[in-house]
Amino acid sequence: MxxxxxxxxxxxxxxxxxxxxxxxxxxxxxxxxxxxxxxxxxxxxxxxxxxxxxxxxxxxxxxxxxxxxxxARIGPAGGIPKTLGEFVGGVASRFANFDDKADAMTVVMASAEGRAIRNVMKEERVAAFRAMLAPRVEALAEPDRTRAIAMFQYLGSGFAWREMRDQWDMDGAGAAAACTWAIEVLLADLERRGARPLADGPA
Known part of the structure; x- marks a missing residue:
């Protein structure tokens, strides 16, 4: 058979x-x-x-x-940056990538499905930013330490890119220049600040 x-x-x-x-x-x-x-x-x-x-x-x-x-398709090439140098130096390339995929990025930044997609990487993202910025924020007490780290992450994110694109008609290069400047200003502030609370204003 x-x-x-x-x-x-x-x-x-x-x-x-x-x-x-x-x-x-x-x-x-x-x-x-x-x-x-x-x-x-x-x-x-x-x-x-x-x-x-x-x-x-x-x-x-x-x-x-x-x-x-x-x-993986819309996020930064090479994944979430692991060092401060990668983060600051990579803002321009990340925002250019967002420009290339603007339609998908706009939806991901605004929809419930997009929020779920972003949150897949939340734990890894938070851990990476805490590690890369630890030496710069170690003098700050909580919750200021977390607030400072969160602001750096925001300035390099799709949300900052989208807001400058939608409200100020900037392309990725322009938005990256503005955000990189802001990141460097905040890093310089942390160098001077020591343990002073963020509520005290700029150092």
Whole structure:
């Protein structure tokens, strides 16, 4: 009696390492859906990418993985900066990246789905900024220490980029110049401040 061989693997993704072409199609579909303001789910991504639902699940097994893939497309190249030098020196390139993906970024900054996408990286983001700024804020007591760190993170974020784009008609280069200047002013203030509370005003 002959045995039938059933095709159990998806030809869109061969066994072994990821298929870069399929990964790119899925990532492009995620970016397009974000730009249109659609909620991310596996069915919509599969339809837009032209692959099976099963293939999308293989690359992104759950909703958190879909959101992480979304952040990887719109977030900073190389991920969240790990050093103060990377952060300050990378503002211009991050804002240029936001310009390149402006439609998706605008939705991500304003929608509930976008908030969920951003929050996928919250723990890693907070830890990275606390670590990179620890030597600069160590003299401050809480909650001033956290307030100072949060302001630095904001100045290098998509929110600062969007506000300058929407309200002041700046491109990424202009917004980056303004935010980099503000970051450097605050770093200089911390050098002079010591343990003085932020409520005392500029040092």
């Amino acid at each position: 002959s045995k039938r061989n059933f095709l159990l693997t998806d030809p869109a993704r061969p066994e072994g390492p990821d298929n870069a072409h399929t990964r790119a199609r899925i990532d492009d579909a995620i970016l397009a859906l974000m730009a249109e303001g659609d909620r991310l789910n596996h069915d919509l991504v599969a339809t837009r990418a032209g692959v099976s639902r099963r293939t999308v699940y293989r690359y992104c097994p759950d909703q958190a993985a879909l959101r992480a893939a979304a952040w």
